Amino acid sequence: MVSREITPGIFWVGAIDWDRRLFDELIPLPNGTSYNAYLIKGSEKTALIDTVDPTKEYELISNLVRLRVERIDYVIVNHAEQDHSGSLPMILEFYPDAVIVTNEKCRDLLVGLLHLPPERFRVIGDRETLSLGDRTLEFLMTPWTHWPETQLTFLQEERILFPCDLFGSHIATSDLFMNDERAIYIPAKRYYAEIMMPFRTSIRGYLEKVRALDAAMIAPSHGPVYRDPAFILDAYADWTSDAVKNEVVIPYISMHGSTLKMVEYLTDALLARGITVKPFNLSKTDVGELAMALVDAATVVIATPTVLFGPHPQVVYATYLANLLKPKFRFASVIGSYGWGGKAADTLVKMLDHVKAEVLEPVIVRGLPDETAMRGLDRLAEDIFKKHKEINIV
Ligand code: FEO
Numbered sequence: 001m002v003s004r005e006i007t008p009g010i011f012w013v014g015a016i017d018w019d020r021r022l023f024d025e026l027i028p029l030p031n032g033t034s035y036n037a038y039l040i041k042g043s044e045k046t047a048l049i050d051t052v053d054p055t056k057e058y059e060l061i062s063n064l065v066r067l068r069v070e071r072i073d074y075v076i077v078n079h080a081e082q083d084h085s086g087s088l089p090m091i092l093e094f095y096p097d098a099v100i101v102t103n104e105k106c107r108d109l110l111v112g113l114l115h116l117p118p119e120r121f122r123v124i125g126d127r128e129t130l131s132l133g134d135r136t137l138e139f140l141m142t143p144w145t146h147w148p149e150t151q152l153t154f155l156q157e158e159r160i161l162f163p164c165d166l167f168g169s170h171i172a173t174s175d176l177f178m179n180d181e182r183a184i185y186i187p188a189k190r191y192y193a194e195i196m197m198p199f200r201t202s203i204r205g206y207l208e209k210v211r212a213l214d215a216a217m218i219a220p221s222h223g224p225v226y227r228d229p230a231f232i233l234d235a236y237a238d239w240t241s242d243a244v245k246n247e248v249v250i251p252y253i254s255m256h257g258s259t260l261k262m263v264e265y266l267t268d269a270l271l272a273r274g275i276t277v278k279p280f281n282l283s284k285t286d287v288g289e290l291a292m293a294l295v296d297a298a299t300v301v302i303a304t305p306t307v308l309f310g311p312h313p314q315v316v317y318a319t320y321l322a323n324l325l326k327p328k329f330r331f332a333s334v335i336g337s338y339g340w341g342g343k344a345a346d347t348l349v350k351m352l353d354h355v356k357a358e359v360l361e362p363v364i365v366r367g368l369p370d371e372t373a374m375r376g377l378d379r380l381a382e383d384i385f386k387k388h389k390e391i392n393i394v
Helices: 054-066 088-094 104-114 181-213 229-240 258-271 287-294 313-325 344-351 371-390
Strands: 004-007 010-012 015-017 033-035 038-041 046-049 074-076 099-102 121-123 129-131 136-141 151-155 160-162 245-252 276-281 297-307 331-338 363-366
Touching (some): 015 054, 054 088, 104 121, 181 229, 181 287, 245 258, 245 287, 245 313, 258 297, 258 363, 258 371, 287 297, 331 344, 363 371
Parallel strands (some): 074 099, 099 121, 297 331
Antiparallel strands (some): 004 010, 010 038, 015 033, 038 046, 129 136, 151 160
């Protein structure tokens, strides 16, 4: 992919990973991704903002060579994770005068992770500026917009914000700019759910700081550049708010059909009460779809059969992930079946210790659900309906 000019003197010089289908060996990437790096030419100095995943470092170097960039004075590092920092060793070798500009925490991480020489760093603090001559970079410290060292860089004259991961989307596209809101909303939401949701409260706190910049563009390090920042800022305001929707997410596994029958019955009982239901068969769904549903839902009902003495391992995996993502759902319950015993419900409820949800009485039955089981599911549907009503979402 060739470099492209965002605005005179400012270039996208990153790489598009069309084929990548898994991130961190965990997160499905149905649409690939990109690693965006940006070159800013000032009248006196040249800065590179972030680098690319090391698997694509040759593309970054080719872009710089084709632009005839003979000298880079500063490499701004907004985040130490290797999909943005992994090409730093090559850049430092290729441009021996380049100085890495970042905060102290990020410097320490980069020295530890990539064994970069400390003397190649210049440490900056919150709201500090760096002159490139006719252009000025301002740095905003925003820890926990993924990692503890994350920061944003703002180009004052053109009012372009470079937030690295924040506001990004995992999508490989030849569109440099976001041109179609409908096409980017889902990848951006999926990215928020998978990467940013655990930091919801911190991010919400930074949104006003970002809005106050009145950025003309937001240029993240994954996905397209926003020429209408309000689109992504409004979406983040919604996703990070405490507001939940009249929705129930049901992640489930069924081995012999009993749990599935319960899921189907509960789904109908909730639909009949005007509640949106999103069931996810964990043997088929990808965790990104589930994570996205967890952004808005008021309630999660986990449905599991019993394997030996506890929940099905795939349900344990999904519950563990959901707990890590810290979604904002308010109510939780467990339904499922067993053969000869077990404590599936207790085990799953204890796993949700990062989520501040009220637990509604589980419905656990032996074997095929009978009339008593159905009455239990009707009671659970009614409990959920009443709780949703109490918080004014029905
Ligand atoms: Fe795109 Fe936290 O790395």
